[in-house]
Amino acid sequence: MTSIATLGSHCALQVLKGAKDEGFKTILVCEKKREKLYRRFKFIDEFVLVDSFKEIMDQRCANILKENNAVIIPHGTLIAQMSSEEIESIKTPIFGNKWILRWESDRNMKEKLMVESKLKIPRSIRGPSDIQGLTIAKRHGAAGGKGYFLATNEEDYIKKRDKLVREGIIKGDQDLYLQEYALGVSAYLQYFYSELSGELEFFGVDRRYESDIDGLGRIPAQEQIDVDLIPSFNVVGNSPLVLRESLLEDVYAMGERFVEAAKRLVAPGMTGPFCLEGVYDENAKFTTFEFSARIVAGTNLYVDGSPYSSLIYDEPMSMGRRIAREIKNADSKNSLSKIVT
Ligand code: ATP
Numbered sequence: 001m002t003s004i005a006t007l008g009s010h011c012a013l014q015v016l017k018g019a020k021d022e023g024f025k026t027i028l029v030c031e032k033k034r035e036k037l038y039r040r041f042k043f044i045d046e047f048v049l050v051d052s053f054k055e056i057m058d059q060r061c062a063n064i065l066k067e068n069n070a071v072i073i074p075h076g077t078l079i080a081q082m083s084s085e086e087i088e089s090i091k092t093p094i095f096g097n098k099w100i101l102r103w104e105s106d107r108n109m110k111e112k113l114m115v116e117s118k119l120k121i122p123r124s125i126r127g128p129s130d131i132q133g134l135t136i137a138k139r140h141g142a143a144g145g146k147g148y149f150l151a152t153n154e155e156d157y158i159k160k161r162d163k164l165v166r167e168g169i170i171k172g173d174q175d176l177y178l179q180e181y182a183l184g185v186s187a188y189l190q191y192f193y194s195e196l197s198g199e200l201e202f203f204g205v206d207r208r209y210e211s212d213i214d215g216l217g218r219i220p221a222q223e224q225i226d227v228d229l230i231p232s233f234n235v236v237g238n239s240p241l242v243l244r245e246s247l248l249e250d251v252y253a254m255g256e257r258f259v260e261a262a263k264r265l266v267a268p269g270m271t272g273p274f275c276l277e278g279v280y281d282e283n284a285k286f287t288t289f290e291f292s293a294r295i296v297a298g299t300n301l302y303v304d305g306s307p308y309s310s311l312i313y314d315e316p317m318s319m320g321r322r323i324a325r326e327i328k329n330a331d332s333k334n335s336l337s338k339i340v341t
Pocket residue numbers: 076122136138141142143144145146148179180181182183186208210233277289290292
């Protein structure tokens with residue numbers, strides 16, 4: 001019997017609750033410092049305690065996971081804490097396509113996949129001297145918006161970069177990627193692509209609440225100017241959103257183009273959950289500034305299903321549960337190898 005494992009962070013509770021609801025044994029690879037928190041949740045059957053998540057590559061963890069026929073569900077913490085090489089070297093089967101995670105972490109590969117998907121993306125800016133309009137400086141990998149900042153010209157950029165270097169958050173220009181700032185209403189579009197049925201399911205939308213950029217609106221303009229603050233985009237939580245129904249056609253079309261492009265560029269393609277992240281402009285056109293090629297934490301909102309998953313399923317279907325359902329369906333057809341790497 002297959003069991004489902006994940007790292008204790010990000011969306012572990014939702015993933016393992018969903019796995020339990022689908023009848024799986026659940027395993028949490030848990031840092032010792034967080035054991036007390038996760039012991040509160042009775043749907044977690046087994047704990048593999050570690051000092052660092054990197055131990056998931058060690059023989060001890062691999063043996064426990066193997067004995068349990070475990071499939072690991074990858075999420076943002078795996079990507080944030082391990083390099084692409086480390087993730088690819090994990091011996092335990094990983095749900096979805098572990099090779100595509102490299103395309104999420106590497107800015108150039110990421111841009112290539114978005115271009116191939118014919119998504120509208122913000123212009124990337126070659127270097128500080130090319131900054132003309134409002135520009136966002138972003139760190140590589142899944143930094144969750146921490147240490148990101150806005151700049152309007154080179155001088156402004158240098159001042160802010162140097163402050164972050166002094167604070168030890170970045171080392172220098174090499175840690176930053178510059179992109180045109182896309183103005184509009186942010187939306188994080190959550191999808192699930194089933195390799196087994198060949199169908200794309202739109203699962204929900206969320207918005208992020210980011211500190212301290214989202215708190216700034218509460219301070220009057222004069223005080224904003226007076227405080228010497230470099231607002232960051234550190235994600236603190238997520239809130240729900242529903243879209244105008246007329247936008248859904250384009251939402252599906254973007255998701256389908258992404259799935260097709262991923263099939264062409266990175267075999268076996270985009271299996272399972274993914275997210276297109278961007279903003280709607282004044283003409284309700286979507287600009288995608290990022291994608292996540294795995295479950296995003298914004299799906300934690302919908303443990304009991306979302307306004308969109310309820311239109312597809314007659315039972316509460318979280319993203320975590322949808323993943324477990326896919327594994328169950330594959331198991332019953334002896335085709336688990338189709339959906340893990
Ligand atoms: P994660 O992997 O958790 O998605 P990340 O480190 O890849 O995080 P991004 O999603 O790229 O971070 O960006 C963090 C935040 O910065 C976004 O939620 C958004 O608010 C803002 N942001 C990023 N790029 C742009 C852009 N081009 N225009 C406007 N806002 C942006």
